[in-house]
Amino acid sequence: MALLITNECINCSACEPVCPNSAIYEGGISWKLDQKSFETLCNDHFFIVPxxxxxxxxxxxxxxxxxxxxxxxxxxxxxxxxxxxxLIIKKGKLDFIHL
Ligand code: SF4
Ligand code: SF4
Incomplete structure:
Protein backbone atom coordinates (compact mmCIF):
# COMPACT_ATOMS: atom_id res chain seq x y z
CA MET A 1 0.00 0.00 0.00
CA ALA A 2 1.07 3.56 -0.41
CA LEU A 3 1.39 5.90 2.50
CA LEU A 4 -0.36 9.21 2.98
CA ILE A 5 0.65 12.48 4.67
CA THR A 6 -2.12 13.99 6.79
CA ASN A 7 -2.76 17.66 7.47
CA GLU A 8 -0.87 17.30 10.75
CA CYS A 9 2.28 17.79 8.64
CA ILE A 10 4.46 20.66 9.91
CA ASN A 11 6.36 21.00 6.61
CA CYS A 12 9.72 20.16 8.16
CA SER A 13 10.92 18.43 4.93
CA ALA A 14 12.64 15.56 6.80
CA CYS A 15 10.80 12.90 4.80
CA GLU A 16 11.51 14.07 1.28
CA PRO A 17 15.22 13.16 1.01
CA VAL A 18 14.85 9.70 2.57
CA CYS A 19 12.38 8.37 -0.01
CA PRO A 20 14.11 5.90 -2.37
CA ASN A 21 11.43 6.47 -5.02
CA SER A 22 11.35 10.28 -4.98
CA ALA A 23 7.66 9.92 -4.15
CA ILE A 24 7.49 12.83 -1.70
CA TYR A 25 7.05 16.44 -2.78
CA GLU A 26 6.61 19.77 -1.08
CA GLY A 27 3.07 21.17 -1.17
CA GLY A 28 2.29 23.19 -4.26
CA ILE A 29 5.04 21.54 -6.33
CA SER A 30 4.25 19.58 -9.50
CA TRP A 31 5.34 15.93 -9.36
CA LYS A 32 7.18 13.96 -12.02
CA LEU A 33 7.18 10.44 -13.41
CA ASP A 34 8.71 9.07 -16.59
CA GLN A 35 9.79 12.58 -17.63
CA LYS A 36 6.21 13.86 -17.43
CA SER A 37 5.00 16.52 -15.03
CA PHE A 38 1.73 16.37 -13.08
CA GLU A 39 -0.26 18.84 -11.00
CA THR A 40 0.45 18.99 -7.28
CA LEU A 41 -1.67 16.73 -5.07
CA CYS A 42 -1.71 19.19 -2.17
CA ASN A 43 -1.07 22.89 -1.77
CA ASP A 44 -0.80 23.05 2.00
CA HIS A 45 1.77 20.45 3.01
CA PHE A 46 4.12 17.74 1.74
CA PHE A 47 2.44 14.90 -0.12
CA ILE A 48 3.17 11.36 -1.32
CA VAL A 49 2.44 10.25 -4.89
CA PRO A 50 0.66 6.86 -4.62
CA LEU A 87 4.44 -3.60 -4.32
CA ILE A 88 7.35 -5.76 -5.51
CA ILE A 89 5.97 -5.63 -9.06
CA LYS A 90 5.47 -1.87 -8.75
CA LYS A 91 9.05 -1.43 -7.56
CA GLY A 92 10.28 -3.48 -10.52
CA LYS A 93 8.40 -1.24 -12.95
CA LEU A 94 9.72 1.92 -11.30
CA ASP A 95 13.27 0.60 -11.73
CA PHE A 96 12.90 1.20 -15.46
CA ILE A 97 11.26 4.62 -15.23
CA HIS A 98 12.87 7.99 -14.71
CA LEU A 99 11.68 9.04 -11.25
S1 SF4 B 1 7.40 17.27 6.00
FE1 SF4 B 1 7.38 15.03 6.09
S2 SF4 B 1 8.59 14.51 7.95
FE2 SF4 B 1 8.01 16.67 8.10
S3 SF4 B 1 6.10 16.67 9.27
FE3 SF4 B 1 5.54 16.64 7.09
S4 SF4 B 1 5.28 14.48 6.60
FE4 SF4 B 1 6.41 14.58 8.53
S1 SF4 C 1 8.57 4.78 -0.85
FE1 SF4 C 1 8.86 6.90 -0.12
S2 SF4 C 1 6.82 7.62 0.34
FE2 SF4 C 1 6.69 5.40 0.21
S3 SF4 C 1 7.02 4.66 2.31
FE3 SF4 C 1 9.03 4.72 1.34
S4 SF4 C 1 9.87 6.73 1.89
FE4 SF4 C 1 7.66 6.80 2.24
Missing part, protein backbone atom coordinates in the same frame (compact mmCIF):
# COMPACT_ATOMS: atom_id res chain seq x y z
CA UNK A 51 1.96 5.76 -8.04
CA UNK A 52 5.55 6.12 -6.78
CA UNK A 53 5.31 4.87 -3.20
CA UNK A 54 6.20 1.20 -2.66
CA UNK A 55 6.15 1.47 1.13
CA UNK A 56 9.92 1.18 0.72
CA UNK A 57 9.59 -2.47 -0.38
CA UNK A 58 12.78 -3.53 -2.12
CA UNK A 59 14.87 -0.92 -0.31
CA UNK A 60 14.19 -0.97 3.42
CA UNK A 61 12.37 -3.02 6.04
CA UNK A 62 10.14 -0.16 7.08
CA UNK A 63 8.81 3.03 5.49
CA UNK A 64 11.64 5.52 5.84
CA UNK A 65 9.43 8.60 5.66
CA UNK A 66 7.31 7.51 8.60
CA UNK A 67 10.45 6.61 10.56
CA UNK A 68 11.84 10.15 10.37
CA UNK A 69 8.59 12.14 10.63
CA UNK A 70 8.55 14.14 13.87
CA UNK A 71 4.79 14.72 13.65
CA UNK A 72 3.79 11.05 13.14
CA UNK A 73 1.53 12.19 10.34
CA UNK A 74 2.42 9.59 7.67
CA UNK A 75 -0.16 6.83 7.65
CA UNK A 76 -1.42 3.99 5.47
CA UNK A 77 -3.51 5.30 2.59
CA UNK A 78 -6.84 3.43 2.80
CA UNK A 79 -7.60 4.27 -0.84
CA UNK A 80 -4.38 2.72 -2.15
CA UNK A 81 -4.05 -0.67 -0.50
CA UNK A 82 -1.63 -3.06 -2.25
CA UNK A 83 -0.26 -6.46 -1.30
CA UNK A 84 3.46 -7.03 -0.79
CA UNK A 85 3.53 -8.91 -4.12
CA UNK A 86 1.93 -5.95 -5.90
Missing amino acids: EKCTECVGFHNEPQCAAVCPADCIIIDPDNVESKEE
